[in-house]
Amino acid sequence: MSQSSLHDSIHTDPNSPEVLKQNVHSIALDHVVRIQSLARNCLHGIQSAYQGGNSPAHTTGKYLATLMQALRTLAEFLRQTGVGAYPMPPAPESQSASSVPPTEQQLIDTTAREVQVLYERLKHIQESNTVAVNLLGAADAISRAR
Structure with a gap:
């Protein structure tokens, strides 16, 4: 030593x-x-x-x-x-070629892709909700007109 x-x-x-x-x-x-x-x-x-x-x-x-x-x-x-x-x-x-930790940039890229997927999913849900609200509103207007 x-x-x-x-x-x-x-x-x-x-x-x-x-x-x-x-x-x-x-x-x-x-x-x-x-x-x-x-x-x-x-x-x-x-x-x-x-x-x-x-x-x-x-x-x-x-x-x-x-x-x-x-x-x-x-x-x-x-x-x-x-x-x-x-x-x-x-x-x-225990490090080998397959267990090398991701770099900071790889983590950022992965997170950005995951956020984009979640954003697209939320956007689709909101669009579907808007369609449903419009259909319900139209059905309600038709029933009131009768």
Whole structure:
């Protein structure tokens, strides 16, 4: 261990933002690894649910309940720490070409596309509502004219 890294490790403030960030990241990744394992178990349970001697409700039910609880626990942890809205990069040892986190520009582009889709959907709903109101108004005017 070099003199400077020994000095840094001795004098690292356990309450520093960097230590907090590392701890939150580590805990969140531990949750994610557990969820991945539970999801694999759940998938295996679903795949083997109808094999002889297995009850589909029992086989998948216990895995799904555990998986859902783990997801709720992770969501609560992220909410409490305030990092729930930020992308969590994978751990350095698990990075591969397929797990490279998106860039900020990719996140912006994806969000813009999603907002555009939602805007178009809302616009279509409003147009449909306008047509419905006009039809109802016309029907009401016809019934009053009689």
